[in-house]
Amino acid sequence: MNVVVVESPAKAKTINKYLGKDFTVLASYGHIRDLPSKDGSVKPEEDFAMDYQNDAKSAKHIKAIADALNGAENLYLATDPDREGEAIAWHVLKVMEDKKKIKDTKVSRVVFNEITKKAVLDGIANPRELDMNLVNAQQARRALDYLVGFTLSPVLWRKLPGAKSAGRVQSVALRLICERELEIEAFKPEEYWTIDADFLTGKGSSITARLTHAEGQKLEKFSMPNADVTKAIADKVRAGSFSVDTVTKKPARRNPAMPFTTSTLQQEASRKLGFGAKRTMMVAQKLYEGFDIGGETTGLITYMRTDGVSLAMEAIHGCRDVIAKEYGEEYVPASPRMYKTKSKNAQEAHEAIRPTDLSRTPKEMARFLDQEHLRLYELIWKRTVASQMESAQLERTTIDFTDGTGNILRATGSVVRFAGFLKLYEEGQDDADDEKDGKRLPAVKEGEAVTTEDVREDQHFTEPAPRYSEASLVKKLEELGIGRPSTYASIISVLQDREYVKLDQKRFIPEDKGQLVTAFLSSFFTRYVEYDFTAQLEERLDDISDAKVDWKQVLRDFWNDFSIAVEGTSELRITDVLEELNRVLGPHVFPPREDGTDPRACPKCDEGRLGLKTGRFGAFIGCTNYPECRYTRQLGTSGDDDGSSEIDDGPKELGLDPDTGLMITLRKGPYGPYLQLGEAEPKKKPKRVSIPKDIPLEDVDFEIAVQLMALPRQIGPHPESGSMITAGLGRYGPYVECDKKYGRLTSGMEVLTVGMNRAVELLASAKTRGGAGRAAPPLRVVGAHPEDGADINVKDGRYGPYVTHGGINATIPKTSDPMTITLEDAVTLLAERAAKSGKKPKLAGKTAAKKTTAAKKAPAKKAPAKKPAAKKTTAAKKPAASKTTAKKAPAKKAAASKSASGSDA
Structure with a gap:
């Protein structure tokens, strides 16, 4: 029996079909072990020993591989053909060696650049050893x-x-x-001007040209800096009689772009398809792993992580055949185009990203692929084929018009004489690289007189990158x-x-x-x-x-x-950090004011200056005259754009609350504006309500303030359960609630207006949270926390999904998928949350130890008639605990030694 280990289950399924019943193909699902996300996993003091830990999520995959190796003759490590893939293969081998599954089994490393039957069989027939240089580079x-x-x-x-x-x-x-x-x-934008003129030829054609010389002097970009200078020159142009001075035609060639690398594919997919880098790689991964084509799963493109730009000869011949068939022999160059990689690392200079079979045109693949995968496949197919097509042949034309007094206007354009690769594909351009060939120009002769139709003076300003x-x-x-x-x-x-x-x-x-x-x-x-x-x-x-x-x-x-x-x-x-940040970020945080006054002058007091300050929730801007002056504003806002100028001089009175008779005031705090009911009293804080960010401060009048202060408000009884539905503002935004089920509202203003139908609809789609005595089941278990082995769970909370462990809850960012968040990211989020809150997680091991101690002490209290026996038992247990502790210490040293030797392998 032969065992093959790949990374992806989709790839495993396809390769198993190719290899037949004598092979068992299993997936590692990526890395099966990694450095635990805790301090001390890399030990510089021990020559950088690395303590790897098996990923809890990989336990079943590790077991499947280990079971398959029982009695196996060969283990083929067929992970991806790059550094990461080489490292994954090495980790699989090390774990299997630790489990003593590699005895008489021969271990080989095989690679293939595409998931096709020929490539897979060739890879199995030509194995090699693990490349430890690549493994160590990844380590x-x-x-x-x-x-x-x-x-x-x-x-x-x-x-x-x-x-x-x-x-x-x-x-x-x-x-x-x-x-x-x-x-x-x-x-700082700089002003400059240009002069354009429209000329009419004798045959009725119109040509637009730009002034390049004025009275014999060549014009530079800023030669015409203002309207007065420009108008004086334009008047002379209007008064002149122009004719064609010279007509210059130059042949030019444009060569096709090289086939795709990972980087250029990401760039072009962004420019032409609007795909982000992450989305591009996900779609490409699926194209690489394959689709069902004619009853057989087939990889449609070669490996998509590569620096190489070369093509295999079979691919080059495939391109030339397609070009001749689809576009004609004149589009096939006399000899194949050979591209060289720019990568300094020859071991990773794989083939470029290309279709595995060039005869599979995008039109033919349309019935097998969805729109997203088809668009990326078409992009790759066109780029690959175009890279082997004939060059485009252009003719660039320049026409100069003169009035005989040294005023010269120039028109430029180009004509495509032979489209070549442009018939199929043209590379997208970034803003700064946008190439302008100009328009096609009509035929004119030197000396031919033209009529001036219009002369335009255009103002421009330089723009930043x-x-x-x-x-x-x-x-x-x-x-x-x-x-x-x-x-x-x-x-x-x-x-x-x-x-x-x-x-x-x-x-x-x-x-x-x-x-x-x-x-x-x-x-x-x-x-x-x-x-x-x-x-x-x-x-x-x-x-x-x-x-x-x-x-x-x-x-x-x-x-x-x-x-x-x-x-x-x-x-x-x-304070040293803030002083330096104020210096470096001064122009950004305190931009110049329109009235020319000091941008760092405190608008509330005459003595203080504004500067960066830090608080529990990050940086904000405050006055150096604190506590006498309590002016603050959020970072990223000005004293005007958040409305703080109205309330920086003190609370703004809006009116008396109809229920309590207390004054409602609008105030400014370090984290934004808020409403306050009454004034603070000894040992009693007044009621405060933050102003939702989406409600403009200028819109907060007495009526809205009263409604906000009255939150949470009752909407009415639920039509099914009869329980009251309420709407309110929470820490993370507006919501509706009923029977501990929460629905999110889209805006702060909606919390004041949401009705019964909308509330019931939101609650129907919401998930029930765990109340007192009943915890909601987790959405998924991410894995075991590296510090105590307890599960890290993903749960759905009132304000969205979060990860939880040891009493620490950390919100999952909106840009991350809670169903795919990795163990490493979860541990990092929990560590950051613990650091911010100052809380220490309750580790499972410590809790267990306390429970055990309590359990041991309890019988002694319940058996007063047998005090001597209880004492004897207690005395006997203490040395035993000590003995157990003594036994554990050498085990830790042995584990550390084993880990260190493993990382040196």
Whole structure:
């Protein structure tokens, strides 16, 4: 019997069909073990020993593989053909060795770049050994990411409240987005003008040309800086009589783009299909794993994580056959186009992403694929075929018009003489790279007189570089050599999950917390967010793959300097941090005012200046004259745009509450405006209600204030149960509630107007929460917490899904799917929540120990007649407990030693 281990169950099912009954193909479902998400999993003091732990979710997959290996002759490790796949194969082998399942079984590593019968059979027929250079490169990357995350994130939590985490590559990507935003804010537009003229030829054709020379002087971009200068020149153009001076025609060729790599596929799918990097990779994964084509599951594209741009000869011949058949022999170049990879790591220079069979046209695949997969398949198919087509032949034409006094206007255009690859495909362009060939120009002769129809003076202003889109960010990361193309999707997801950036009209805008984290890291960990440093570290990882450097040496070199940098912040005070952030982010946080006054002058008092401050929920802006002056505002708002200018000088009285007779006032707090009923009394706080963010402050009049103060309000009895339905404002927004079932409302204003029908509809779709004495069952069990082995559960709460363990509850970000959240992400969310709240999780082991002790003591109290026996029993148990403890200590050392030796393998 032969056992084959792949990563994906879909792939396992397909490959099993190809190999037949003598093979058992099983899936590892990705990594079966990883570093536990707790401090100490990587031990620099023990030469970077790494304590791997089997993933709780993988227990059944590990058991299935172990059972299949009983009596097996061969184990084929057929995980994906990259560093990550090599590492997964190694982890599978190590776990099976630990379980003593590898005895007489021969272990081989096989790879195939596509899920087709031929590729799979060729892979099985040509096995190799595990490449430990690739494995160690992945181990080094994992260790670096772990050390940075678990060392730097706690520094952020202590020195910059409200920050969530930092990462080795994600922080650098965040810096790119934040620096672009600061450039845009600091950009000062410059005015310039242009002059265009419309000329009419003798044959009645119209040509538009732009002034390039005025009275013999070549015009630069800012030669006409204002309307007065421009009008004087335009008047002379209007007075002139123009004729054709020169007509220049130059042939030009355009070559097709190379086939797709992971990076270019993500960029092009973003530009042409509107797919994000994550969505692109998910759709490509399914195309790689295959669809049912004619009764057999077949992979439609080659492996989608690659830096390579070369094509196999069979693919090149397939392209040439399709080109000749579909477009004609004239579109087939005399010799095949050969592309070379730009990757420095030859071991990962796989084939480009291409269809497994070029004869499967998008038109033919339309009946097998849904719209999403068909669109991406069509993109890949067209790009691959176009890469082997003949070049496009163009003719670029330039026509100069002159009036004989040195005024010259120029028209440019182009004509496609032979479409070549443009008949099938043209690469999309980013904003800055948009190529303009101009329009096709009519035929004219030199010396031919033309009539001036119109002369236009146009005002322009320079514009800053645009914000990054997913495509342009991926392109920039690749240009800088930061990260790997296969990681770009996860980098972007992390930045959004941590709410460091947001997407607005498909452009990244940094949130204020993202700007704060970037400013902090750039100020106190400068080297580790430098682009060159991060790129050089990527090169060192490639060197590990090429066996040019020892992976432990790379970790030593990094850690020696990094640990010193972290220790250097131990004496750093929060006031020092705020002073530096005020300096770095001053222009961003305190933009110039239109009236020219000091943007940091406190609008409430004459003595204080505004500055960044930190609180439990993050940073805000406050007055340096605190506590005499209590002016505050939220970060990211001005004193005017949130309405605070109306209430900065003190509470604004709205009117007397009709029920209590107390004054309702509108006030400003550090976390936004709120309503207050009456004044504070000794040992008694007044009732306060926050103003929902979607209700404009100027709309909060006495009537609305009374309604908000009266919340929660009763809507009426439920038509089925008879229980009262109420509407109110919770910590995370407006809601309706009945019998401990909650429905979310879409806006703060809706809580004041929602009626019975709408409330019943929302409650019908809501899930019942666990009340006192009855806990709602979890939506799913994520896995065992690495610290005590107790389950981490996903539950649906009043304000959405959350993860829970040991009495700590952490909300799952809206951008994450609660049904697929990983154990690592869940542990991170819980740790961050515990750090913010100051609570310590109740570990299962400690609870059990307390219960056991209590159980042992209880019988002694219940048996007073047998006191001597009870004492004897107690005395006898104490040494036993001590003995048990003594036995456990060596076991821990042995485990640590075993783990250390395993990581050195």
